[in-house]
Amino acid sequence: MEKNIVVIEGDGIGPEVTRQSVKVLNTIAEQFGHTFHYTYCLMGADAIDKTGNPLPDETIEACLNSDAILFGAIGHPKYDNDPTAKVRPEQGLLKLRKSLQLFANIRPVTTYASLHHLSPLKTKNIEGVDFVIFRELTGGIYFGKKEVNEERTQASDDCVYTREEIERVSHLAFQYAQQRRKKLTLVDKANVLETSRLWRKVVQEIAAQYADVAVDFLFVDNAAMQIILNPKQFDVVLTENMFGDIISDEASVISGSLGLLPSASIGKGAALFEPIHGSYPQAAGKDIANPLGSILSAAMLLDHLGLAKEAALVREAAEWTLSNSFVTKDIDPVNFYFTSTIGELICDYV
Amino acid sequence: MEKNIVVIEGDGIGPEVTRQSVKVLNTIAEQFGHTFHYTYCLMGADAIDKTGNPLPDETIEACLNSDAILFGAIGHPKYDNDPTAKVRPEQGLLKLRKSLQLFANIRPVTTYASLHHLSPLKTKNIEGVDFVIFRELTGGIYFGKKEVNEERTQASDDCVYTREEIERVSHLAFQYAQQRRKKLTLVDKANVLETSRLWRKVVQEIAAQYADVAVDFLFVDNAAMQIILNPKQFDVVLTENMFGDIISDEASVISGSLGLLPSASIGKGAALFEPIHGSYPQAAGKDIANPLGSILSAAMLLDHLGLAKEAALVREAAEWTLSNSFVTKDIDPVNFYFTSTIGELICDYV
Ligand SMILES: CC(C)[C@H](C(=O)O)[C@@H](O)C(=O)O
Ligand SMILES: CC(C)[C@H](C(=O)O)[C@@H](O)C(=O)O
Numbered sequence A, B: 001m002e003k004n005i006v007v008i009e010g011d012g013i014g015p016e017v018t019r020q021s022v023k024v025l026n027t028i029a030e031q032f033g034h035t036f037h038y039t040y041c042l043m044g045a046d047a048i049d050k051t052g053n054p055l056p057d058e059t060i061e062a063c064l065n066s067d068a069i070l071f072g073a074i075g076h077p078k079y080d081n082d083p084t085a086k087v088r089p090e091q092g093l094l095k096l097r098k099s100l101q102l103f104a105n106i107r108p109v110t111t112y113a114s115l116h117h118l119s120p121l122k123t124k125n126i127e128g129v130d131f132v133i134f135r136e137l138t139g140g141i142y143f144g145k146k147e148v149n150e151e152r153t154q155a156s157d158d159c160v161y162t163r164e165e166i167e168r169v170s171h172l173a174f175q176y177a178q179q180r181r182k183k184l185t186l187v188d189k190a191n192v193l194e195t196s197r198l199w200r201k202v203v204q205e206i207a208a209q210y211a212d213v214a215v216d217f218l219f220v221d222n223a224a225m226q227i228i229l230n231p232k233q234f235d236v237v238l239t240e241n242m243f244g245d246i247i248s249d250e251a252s253v254i255s256g257s258l259g260l261l262p263s264a265s266i267g268k269g270a271a272l273f274e275p276i277h278g279s280y281p282q283a284a285g286k287d288i289a290n291p292l293g294s295i296l297s298a299a300m301l302l303d304h305l306g307l308a309k310e311a312a313l314v315r316e317a318a319e320w321t322l323s324n325s326f327v328t329k330d331i332d333p334v335n336f337y338f339t340s341t342i343g344e345l346i347c348d349y350v
Helices: A014-032 A047-051 A057-064 A091-097 A113-118 A161-179 A194-207 A222-227 A240-251 A291-302 A308-323 A339-349 B014-032 B045-051 B058-065 B089-099 B113-118 B164-177 B194-206 B221-231 B240-252 B292-304 B308-321 B339-349
Strands: A001-010 A035-040 A068-075 A102-109 A130-136 A147-149 A154-162 A183-188 A214-219 A236-239 A264-265 A273-275 B002-010 B035-040 B069-074 B104-110 B130-136 B147-148 B156-161 B183-188 B212-220 B238-240 B262-266 B271-273
Touching: A001 A014, A001 A057, A014 A035, A014 A068, A014 A291, A014 A308, A014 A339, A047 A091, A057 A091, A068 A291, A102 A161, A102 A240, A113 A308, A130 A161, A130 A240, A147 B194, A154 A161, A154 A194, A154 A236, A154 B194, A161 A183, A161 A194, A161 A236, A183 A194, A183 A222, A183 A240, A194 B147, A194 B156, A214 A222, A222 A236, A222 A240, A222 B240, A236 A240, A240 B221, A264 A291, A273 A291, A291 A308, A291 A339, A308 A339, B002 B014, B002 B058, B014 B035, B014 B069, B014 B292, B014 B308, B014 B339, B035 B130, B045 B089, B058 B089, B069 B292, B104 B164, B104 B240, B113 B308, B130 B164, B130 B240, B156 B164, B156 B194, B156 B221, B164 B183, B164 B194, B164 B238, B183 B194, B183 B221, B183 B240, B194 B212, B212 B221, B221 B238, B221 B240, B238 B240, B271 B292, B292 B308, B292 B339, B308 B339
Parallel strands: A001 A035, A001 A068, A068 A273, A130 A236, A183 A214, A183 A236, B002 B035, B002 B069, B069 B271, B130 B238, B183 B212, B183 B238
Antiparallel strands: A102 A130, A102 A264, A147 A154, A154 B156, A264 A273, B104 B130, B104 B262, B147 B156, B262 B271
């Protein structure tokens, strides 16, 4: 099989973790006789530094012509505390999501027995947790009209949703639920927001087409509690963009390490795969970051390309490192291995 | 001292818990020689049932003429799953917040050693947690323009903030931080939202007037993680309306029981005090709900009236019940006391 993969290393620890994934993809390609063509592109603070633009046109172009995108991380503190900055790294990622119509962000939340001791939650609360968050990714308040008046005495962000935007991600989520434990929870704030009431109405309607899926509804404030109080109750969680940003990051603490959680953003064309951990600038360049988030994202990428066996092997290798204590500093601050060593070990296993 | 208190029992378990607080306030009045005049008013589903209006004008009127408001809970499931309902209980509370200009919601997050075993978090993560969330309560997306077109194919909610709205709650939060450990954390999403950038800018400016307070900034997605990963890092957390709704409920799981967390909403005139637990309709009328959230809200009310000694005594009584296992069913499902019994015990102690 021959595939075109765009690689965007991005900011902070993005480059060093992404390189491990590329090594792993190369090993997979060798073992299984595939050819992966890589196109390296810029986005984020790195792209601003080099081109002045957080998302150069060539990056969009390359992504549109690719089969999948492997992405590292975005963001740099120098932009965060300057509320008047005109150009920001995050604009690059938001624009890419919009340009590629990556309307669904998929975040599996799973736990590993060997990491239970690292979780802030009691083991009995997290054993067997296994759910997936579907976050709508190209609508809502992220993309609505933003205004600030000249004197900076008033600002606004508009949150807009259309029925179509809700429908397409909902269908995906229902179909996913059908392949799993057949439960879907919509998270909204329908007691206050008009957009949430539209979400609830559309999801109630769509539910009729998936009679085998049990549906329930949670207000986002309650959901923020339930994710910690009783995460086992969830199977597929569906929600809008901003709520999804918050609750998916909240849910990521369950596993005990943010460093190993992957994500996929899919839509009409090419799909994008990235670890959830962000650019983590304090660790950049030190070869200490956990590459598993990126490597497990590469596994999701392989799945997306239809290479299920290959994906399973990468996951097996990742779990093998964890259960044999081949781990990075975030997991064991005393006996730890370097980012690049974990990458090698996974390649060797594969 | 003579004071006028409006009592709004509200929905679900609201009436039964509020009645315990009134008993406690009466006992305090007797002990300390105060006179509290109570005016009972309607709001929420209860008010809709009786008057068709979730917030009758008489309620607003009475509140405006009162020194403080003791409120139970709001909400009924029959409205939640009907996205087309025109009248909703929550409209009552939102309108009251706006009418009384209750612009700051204050939520203490504390833990009790005797309840550590009930927390979903490991004890080492929660020992000594003690922070307060300041949530802006009368602006943002809750009160912006809401629209839905006739065919229900598109809906929108506008999030607007003015500099003044941000300033007034920020000053309160900074002053509060000065009385505590002198740390303030602003939670926003300044890498995406224009309103958040205004928040960050205004808070940066105000910080200059409170040089003794250390300020930091967290994106809301990161805050949702930090609240669980390391809640001890927080002293005063300041945030906008919607983020505050989500993270304050999230933070409420730390203590091990939602049933005992109080809140205060303050502004220009009368202030409102309510437990955070909500109407919890499944438990209504069974005399099993935990009255401590309401009773500790009454303690905040006493503080607000300048009755610090009285407030401290109520808190002491509440802690005495907890450490002597006089607890409701939510805390001990086997050996439990009724709502009304806990109320009596606290009165006896006082
Ligand atoms: C970087 C930022 C714009 C982004 C978001 O909020 O969507 C990130 O937090 C994420 O969740 O992917
Ligand atoms: C009832 C509802 C409107 C309210 C809110 O979201 O503000 C509640 O959740 C709260 O936090 O007080």
